Amino acid sequence: MTQPMPGPSLRGAVDLSALARPAAPAAPPGAAPTGGPAPTGVVVDVSEADFDAVLQQSLTVPVVVDLWAEWCGPCKQLSPVLEKLAVEYAGRFVLAKVDVDANPRIAQAFQAQSIPMVVALIKGQPVPMFTGAVPEAQARQVIDELLKVAAQNGVSGTVDVGEADPEAAAAPEEPPLPPLHAAAAQAFEVGDYDAAVTAFTQALNENPADADAKAGLAQAQLFGRVDALPADVMTGLATAAADDPTNVDAGLAVADRDLFGGHVEDAFARLVDLVRVTGGDDRARVRTRLVDLFEVVGGDDPRVAQARVKLANALF
Structure with a gap:
């Protein structure tokens, strides 16, 4: 069931504070850092353990969150479309993929009632995008609007496309479907x-x-x-x-x-x-x-x- 959400806006955001970890005390000189960095690349798999780092990343670059599950047929249709666009937009946004079965607290925080559900993060605030497997043209249109909203709110950075996993980039294309x-x-x-x-x-x-x-x-x-x-x-x-x-x-x-x-x-x-x-x-x-x-x-x-x-x- 495709259900377009309202256009990208920072109004009406849900509370994600439960997923954010409190700031850790400063580490002694020479000690290893206690907080992990955000996953790198334009397409990343995100878990509850590193979601706070993704929230921080959204301060400088828009993050598009794809809520999916292995059993969800429409998810398998939509995810490749989003991954293609993430590569095409060359780091202007990060696609964060969240398996809702493995990370139920993230799904609950976004109040996900059905999947696939796609939301964005700008300055740590969730921005509704759409639910359901939408066509590529519609996904592209919503992402373009998201980038405009992000720029209006001072978030117009990019990530280094070179950070993407080289093995993933070199992976052979899947054979065509029957x-x-x-x-x-x-x-x-x-x-x-x-x-x-x-x-x-x-x-x-x-x-x-x-x-x-x-x-x-x-x-x-x-x-x-x-x-x-x-x-x-x-x-x-x-x-x-x-x-x-x-x-x-x-x-x-x-x-x-x-x-x-x-x-x-x-x-x-x-x-x-x-x-x-x-x-x-x-x-x-x-x-x-x-x-x-x-x-x-x-x-x-x-x-x-x-x-x-x-x-x-x-x-x-």
Whole structure:
């Protein structure tokens, strides 16, 4: 679901002070420094441990923060676009990539309700940009506006492009996607999840062992279901699920929204509980949805392994 945010502005910023570390006392002469520097390069991976250094870096150069997760299909479409622009803009902004699963406090600080979510930092203040996998032209337009806002606030420095990891710069390009996968990726980029479902379904018809297509299909179906529910309808379903733990339709919708927003354990727990209190066709629907969400997150994720055990216990 692509949701453009208001244009870049320093107004209405959320409080990131919980992520900033207090200033350390001066070290004795000759002692090693206690605080690490900001990660170097135009594209950097950022964790909770070094986020304070990135806040400091935003005093001199705009920082674009890409909140993503490994299981998020649209994230995988957007991140390469942002990385390309970061290189193209040659150090006029830093792209800081944050895995929300590994760094939940950063996601909470930015009040991330869904991903991908892109915000910027100017002088330590968060600046809304957009959510969802937007096209390159739209991302470029928002970044241009961000640079104008940054310059108006006295932040117009650059980072040395030469600081980028030389091994990363020399890495070979990834092979092109198969045609149907490429069509699905393009559909994801513009928010046409029905078209993505069609492309991945055709890919699976041609090759039932295509694990990437199977995962992509589950992701496209999830994003299509979430996209189809307006906020007011979702609020009503959340209330219905809370009032009646056996309400399958409401429970399925809330689990979708939980997973979409990165609350993986909550989504899995809700559906396991629904399996326990339902039977017949309803139980089969819930089990099928839970297995689909396992595909979205990925079988290698330990949360999936744990939920599979709980599902088995609930069924038998």
